[in-house]
Amino acid sequence: MIYLDNSATTRPHPQVVEVVKRAMETYYGNPSSLHQKGLEAENILKQARAVAARFLGCKPSEIIFTSGGTESNNAAIKGVAMQFQSRGRHIITTSVEHPAVYDVCKQLEEFGFSVTYLPVDSAGRVSVEDLKRAIRPDTILVSVMHVNNELGTVQPIAEIGALLKQHPKILFHVDAVQSVGKLPIRLKEWGIDLLSVSAHKFYGPRGVGILYKREGLILQPLLMGGGQEGGFRSGTENLPAIAGMAKAIRLLEEMGPEEPARLASITQVLRQGLAEIPGCVVNTPSEGAAPHIVNVSFPGMKAEVLLHALEERGYLVSTKSACSSKANEPSRVLMAALQDRERALSAIRISVGRENTIEEARAFVAAASECVASIRPHMKAKA
Ligand SMILES: Cc1ncc(COP(=O)(O)O)c(C=O)c1O
Structure with missing residues (x-):
């Protein structure tokens, strides 16, 4: 994992x-x-x-x-x-x-x-x-x-x-x-x-x-x-x-100041890679963000479905803050910033730490791309 x-x-x-x-x-x-x-x-x-x-x-x-x-x-x-x-x-x-x-x-x-x-x-x-x-x-x-x-x-x-x-x-x-x-x-x-x-x-x-x-x-x-x-x-x-x-x-x-810089280089790989997945919107600002968090949305997709698909591939991420996971309610924080229910409901948060590497970020992007591609046809079928 x-x-x-x-x-x-x-x-x-x-x-x-x-x-x-x-x-x-x-x-x-x-x-x-x-x-x-x-x-x-x-x-x-x-x-x-x-x-x-x-x-x-x-x-x-x-x-x-x-x-x-x-x-x-x-x-x-x-x-x-x-x-x-x-x-x-x-x-x-x-x-x-x-x-x-x-x-x-x-x-x-x-x-x-x-x-x-x-x-x-x-x-x-x-x-x-x-x-x-x-x-x-x-x-x-x-x-x-x-x-x-x-x-x-x-x-x-x-x-x-x-x-x-x-x-x-x-x-x-x-x-x-x-x-x-x-x-x-x-x-x-x-x-x-x-x-x-x-x-x-x-x-x-x-x-x-x-x-x-x-x-x-x-x-x-x-x-x-x-x-x-x-x-x-x-x-x-x-x-x-x-x-x-x-x-x-x-x-x-x-660890010194090199560690936040290392985390930022990992989130940079995540941001760039995820942004290329069709339908992905990056919610975390490109300037003035902390080095360890990337939040992205896939409007139309349920965040929980994506989270569990990623988990099956061995990646543990979050939908919204772990402390406020009332089912089916969009996050108050994301609603305040994005003002978009679809984006808020389809958001996942990836947050990195000292044990994560650039290679993991690259592999994660590939896995996320596969997950999104496998979920999307079901969404269309449902619609
Ligand atoms: C910004 C922020 N404030 C406060 C807390 C609560 O901290 P604790 O879990 O130590 O009570 C958290 C935990 O998620 C947090 O992210």
């Missing part, structure tokens, strides 16, 4: 698995305990925090370990909403966010908050001008993702950050779950107050992530209890997963 669904999740790096196992076996103490086993565990936690802080270019005290992207997004958005509701109850986000942001905003609307969902262009990109116009005196938060998980579109985070510098009371949250390890992230330069990270998207364990919270920013915690993570995220730390995530970060650093 050739795994081409790395945006849904990645296969953990073997060295990450090793570190998780060793941490479970050896560092089983509670980091809050005062004895030797507790101190050992606390030390591992401290090292992991230092690794994460160095990688993101922030202070260790600005790193909060969470259970992943969903929790980081919830903690950031609800934390701001609860803390600053007396100042204002308006939030700006986009129509293409992951449900871990979008549905949180929907939930906050039920609690009396007002949310502006910015539209996107056909590439899935928001306009900074639209954002500027949406700002109101009662706006407390802007939440925009860095890389879109379905299309791979990169949002203008630096420009949004620059705009928001003129509005110092508005906080800026970025869901960077799909961009870590693929694109540089400049927290300070871009004026980011809160940033969400998830380890399983970069060969780390599931159920662990980071919320970067700018120093001095006080928010209402989502989880109350024992006061771990500076009182912002209570609960005994998931030490094996945190150690595994730190290992995954170290491995990203070792």
